[in-house]
Amino acid sequence: MNEILLRRNKLLGENFPTFYEKPVHIVKGEGVWLYGADGKKYLDCYNNVPHVGHCHPKVVEAIVKQAKTLNTHTRYLHEGILDYGESLCSKFSKELDQLVMVCTGSEANDIALRMAQAVTGKSGFIATDNTYHGNTGLVSQLSARRPPIGGYKDNIRLVPSPESINPLGGTYESQIDLFAKNISIAIDELEKDGFGFAGFMFCPIFANEGFPTVKPGFLDKTIEVIRKAGGLLLCDEVQPGFGRIGTHWWGHEWLGFEPDVVTLGKPMANGHPVGAVVTCKDVMDSFRSAFGYFNTFGGNPVSCAAATATLQVIEEENLIENAKIVGEYSLKRLNNISNHLIGDVRGNGLFFGVEFVDSTGKPATKFTARVVEEMQQHGILLNSIGRCRNTLKMRPPMPFSKENSDLAIDTLEFVLEKLT
């Protein structure tokens, strides 16, 4: 084991996660590129945190300028959070015009759950059975990957997530009904068990569920059930948000519904630790009268400067349009790859899934892992996702070009040919 891994194990603990069998040691980032300590250049096809590109000069400059001037908390007045927040909220429907700024998506989701509790007076929550919304004690109750410490509480129900291959009930259409039905059953259980139903937390593109194919309207019936039961729609936009999907700023716009609470994280300030909750006045009033929430670092002037610059670059560089164009181009190319292990190809803007199955239709988990490793060896960083980790996950920074896409997909074709 190399020295840096030994130091990590000793300092960070032996199970501290890394990507790849031979983890990469990165020393520099620029645009869609990452550079290894050994001089190797990697095309970043995975990271959504450097949303407008690694070390984007405009974001760096905004951080520099504000860090030199002032960095303090929001109990003093400062225009940074107001200018940013008003710009951000202008990207949402006019009802969603209030904001809590925090430091991580986990903190945002932790608040969203409590907002639903404050509004409804109920404590029952629903999520899917193959998801992840963050790492706090409260939010990890929704983590389907690994039980939370202390086990699941009785007020949580995890319903079967949508799937691309083998959808619930057998067809895409049956899945729509079955998803709504399962939510309805979960609500009834929560009511029966005395918790009541506070809200459903979900990602509108079901990113962590393996990014299964869903189309606009997929949740219409589910939402009808939820609205009828009086629960809140807690929409986790950490992955689809900020134009990732190419056609819209937010996943919920694309899917076609109005959430009560939206949570934001990773890409929001291009790597600066920033997250947020956007909601309507009624929900905010309930939350703020129930709890005196204050976040020391949340919304500080430097965080707001980084987030403002990120928002500006998205618009100035037409990155949403780019996600659409390069997304469509890439999806077409991915669909044209001829390989018998490819069970499904899907994409939405600059977010792609390539699902591998063996000859009997079973998840090709080990094969997918080998593809990930080989791609890394050939200078392309991506990873796997899904219940059985048999879906390649490609989610590059937003300035990803057709040329970048060609390099990634040419390499993928080469690797698939080599491995099959």
Added chain:
Amino acid sequence: MNEILLRRNKLLGENFPTFYEKPVHIVKGEGVWLYGADGKKYLDCYNNVPHVGHCHPKVVEAIVKQAKTLNTHTRYLHEGILDYGESLCSKFSKELDQLVMVCTGSEANDIALRMAQAVTGKSGFIATDNTYHGNTGLVSQLSARRPPIGGYKDNIRLVPSPESINPLGGTYESQIDLFAKNISIAIDELEKDGFGFAGFMFCPIFANEGFPTVKPGFLDKTIEVIRKAGGLLLCDEVQPGFGRIGTHWWGHEWLGFEPDVVTLGKPMANGHPVGAVVTCKDVMDSFRSAFGYFNTFGGNPVSCAAATATLQVIEEENLIENAKIVGEYSLKRLNNISNHLIGDVRGNGLFFGVEFVDSTGKPATKFTARVVEEMQQHGILLNSIGRCRNTLKMRPPMPFSKENSDLAIDTLEFVLEKLT
């Protein structure tokens, strides 16, 4: 109401907290000084986040350099977190040599509680009845100021906090015994109610409790009780840590005990959103085998650069020694103020409390609030703390000089004379 307050109410909600009746609009910070939009200069006697001084050039330079180079997560290898973590851990006893990096003190405390659960298999926690350890759903269970959303869970016990005036049982000595006894009763209750006892979370200088006078050894009996019951000592060093107290790096060193878990936050990176948990290998192993914790922004290269520079400045500028010298000087001056409403004066390094009581010995809450407002009007930023908010809280950035102290205390004398 001025425009900026109207914008805040509309965007951030109507109960979003501010300091002061007429909140200050700050536009610039430098060292121990903050500058208002109206050109007014304020001496910052309150903020511990800008630990080595507002906009310290060395911290800014470290942020700039790293933000231009690389900002990514810790699933790739990077020396930033290792170099920083090893330096940080070298400030603790040799058992406390492992680290989780996060973005806020709240996230750190949220982990600490779960570490205790993972180690003990129990779920009962104790804190004091006049404290605050953070804002997540889990940690807000320990918030004594305002009930958490959904109410207190049955696995939480809040024991009476120490007091300077009217200590538990009547004397400082009786308070030592009574505190230990109350912890013992709480443990018995938690065991009886089936939760068992996982840990006691506390600040070793009881900062949020109003910073009552405690002396080294205060918790010796309590710790004996806790050790015997098999619970963990979860030590929140967000306020005393990084040399604030002048004589030691950490509050627990000064108080004289070895915690199982230490949490860090606010001052750690001089305002960059950074927090951490420091613990021993056994606790880390239990935590990491129980839950796959990962924090996207935690320990990123820019956060580590900011934290490293902060640590270096503390040492290069002898800020701990400065806290001791200026702390002692200031405490002496505060003790010499002659005012019949001063019930108690206390200090520990650069952290001071001046507690006001009326002629009958009752908390002079309104008077304290007036002092805070007047001090702001006269260019000195500080605030109040304690169960009845009748204690002035002074906790300036660490480069606070005798000259700064003279200005603050001269102004305080003037204000007290004016108001009494």
